[in-house]
Amino acid sequence: MRIAFIGDIIGRPGRSIIKENLKQLKKEHKIDFVIANYENASHGFGLTQKNAAELFNTGIDVMTGGNHSWDRKEIHGLFDKYELLRPHNYPLEVSGTGCKTYEVCGEKIAVLNLMGYYGMPLTDNPFRCAKDTIASLQEEGVKNIFIDMHAEATAEKRALMMMLKSQVSAIVGTHTHVGTDDLQIDEGTGYLTDIGLTGCRDNVIGMSSDVPIRRFLTGLPERFKVPDKCKSILQMVVFDISEGKCSNAFKIKTFNDGRKFITEAWID
Ligand SMILES: [Fe+2]
């Protein structure tokens, strides 16, 4: 199966560039299953029901979350209506789940969403959560496992890869909104430390530059906002996966002006 992953979708510019390009990208690259991260989809903070419906209409199959999953209270009622996940290492009493299994091209694939420790709300240990969850998926006979590791620290994402390589099909990091240049396949596991944002590419992590500049100059709090107009980017990573192993991977960056850049993974 060929799966694609899109990182943090930021506000309307992120949603629009997906609407304008995803169907064509799926067709052109023969993509079977699309996962995307929704945590900043509604004006930079969380996900509304309206935007969930809009995004699932573009050809996305399942969406993962992060620390901003909870920014809109309505999210608690959306987990039963849509294929939405939130980090699996939130305590059991928190609504939603962070792991679901799907059938794609006659094979099962589990999507697991985790959240790191550094700079994040206090949740259960993501490394232990990953180990336990993978053990139960393997017991159920699920070989293909995709992980969105939502974390601030690159070291946490890398350590997860080193702990899990050969046991899962792909691990991609989200949250920083800035892509890293280390797409690789090692022992059959596809890996990218961070995929980077889908939204405005000419501001500060997808948000209007004036707010962070003022915050840095004054030290005073101010709420981020998504620019109304900007140059945007859609960042997508594609993995060929079968029998638990990733055999091929590449990243496609699509700009709103039509430019496209493709980077192949290195294989070890
Ligand atoms: Fe984010």
Ligand SMILES: [Fe+2]
């Ligand atoms: Fe985040």
